[in-house]
Amino acid sequence: MKHDLKAKNILKSAMLYCTKPRNDILKVLIVAKTPLTQKQITEKLGKNQHNKTTIYRTLRTLAKKDLVHKAYIHKKASHFELAENCGKTRCHPHFTCSNCGKTICLTDISMPLIKGLKKGFVLQRQKLQLLGLCPDCSS
Amino acid sequence: MKHDLKAKNILKSAMLYCTKPRNDILKVLIVAKTPLTQKQITEKLGKNQHNKTTIYRTLRTLAKKDLVHKAYIHKKASHFELAENCGKTRCHPHFTCSNCGKTICLTDISMPLIKGLKKGFVLQRQKLQLLGLCPDCSS
């Protein structure tokens, strides 16, 4: 149960109550390869079902501690992922296929931080969203 | 009625029926300084009210012709703007204040196009979203 331990540690380090819903949801996010919606998390929870309110609240709690990011919104649904592949103020880019809807995390491509922000602006997070055709749909 | 003429020309160039709803909605977008939601467009329409379905359909029609962009989503609501301040595949960045919710169009700041996309990916549009504190909220 390597992921179970990791989930527990994440919660402990963030000084959060270690509950079964949080643990289960974190484990789903740990093994996920792309950001997930509440619905997708519910599907992946399998027999460890939890109320959708609990899932939304857990995601918000984890996001407040910057452990989870709302990566992007697609078809009205927010997609969440662990923050571990993002920098302090910069997230990795996400490429969404306008044909099939699939999204790919570009964890190996980085964009420079924006330059030239006028005085007074404090940047907390930079997100890059790419739309286009994925390899499957462009051939 | 300079804006009226501009709206008419936009519709004509795109080979779209020139109807009163489309004209009115376009005029609102022409004078807007930031992206607007359907609700905000309705407010700015004043006495030229149109059904919300019509507004959504008009926005979709204009977006299909790349005259309008869904710039970003904030608090579950899509925000639309004219595409005229965006490049062919690159939109100008948007800075949203996490404190007051205000959004600023950074039309004078440009980010390089992403490099290093793997073979097969076809980029259609690049969007940059910035979150942080605006000058009013950072002092």
Place this chain on the structure above:
DNA sequence: TATAATTTGCAACTTAGTTGCAATTTAAAA
């Protein structure tokens, strides 16, 4: 003016996400 094609308005619907509250669970003290 007549005609065909397109667009509009309405009402009903879908669905992501939120809220209040009572019941349950957690963590830490006794």
Place this chain on the structure above:
DNA sequence: TTTTAAATTGCAACTAAGTTGCAAATTATA
């Protein structure tokens, strides 16, 4: 271990953005 206070959960009811089907109205063209 038992007790206790604080935090979390589940439920049902709700909010609100956006969509759909269809009849009526409008547009462009001849």
